Amino acid sequence: MQMKIAIPSRSDMVDNHFGHCEYFSIIEVDNQKQVTQKSAMATSKSCGCKSNLAEELAQEGVTLLLAGGIGQGAVSKLKLQNIEVLTGFRGSIDEAIKQWKNNKFQLNQTTCVEHHNCSH
Numbered sequence: 001m002q003m004k005i006a007i008p009s010r011s012d013m014v015d016n017h018f019g020h021c022e023y024f025s026i027i028e029v030d031n032q033k034q035v036t037q038k039s040a041m042a043t044s045k046s047c048g049c050k051s052n053l054a055e056e057l058a059q060e061g062v063t064l065l066l067a068g069g070i071g072q073g074a075v076s077k078l079k080l081q082n083i084e085v086l087t088g089f090r091g092s093i094d095e096a097i098k099q100w101k102n103n104k105f106q107l108n109q110t111t112c113v114e115h116h117n118c119s120h
Contacts, residue, residue: 002028002036006062007089007096008070009040014089014096016068019053025093026060033101038093054081066096066105 005028007014008021015021021043028037041060043053054074057065058081065078066089075085088105089096099105 001031003030003063004028004061005064005066005097005100006041006057006060006083007066007093008068009093013092014066014068016090018065018067018070018074024057026062027093027097029097035097054078054083057081057083066100 004026007025007027008018009015009025010022012025023043024041026039026041027035030036041056054077057078062083065083065085067085067087068089070085070087078085086100086105089099091099
């Protein structure tokens, strides 16, 4: 069974800002967590919690998002689409996948509050 993972990306690196990333790296993995396919999904670069990014990722079949930093509004929208969010990832996309495979990430959800000018 394949699983799709989304990673907010900029220049093949994990972008620390979910809603303003250049694109999402979409990584498909098999049951053994082996990468079977990589692709990119363009973004509108609008605020992640005020956009349709969560719905668009769900339509792509994404069930897990690996992020550096992410705002609570975006986390809530992703969870409504049954997308699990893990945070604390850094480095290249390949490094992020390796961190996930080896369970080397932060389980506590750190949300981005700096630079976040959303008014809800």
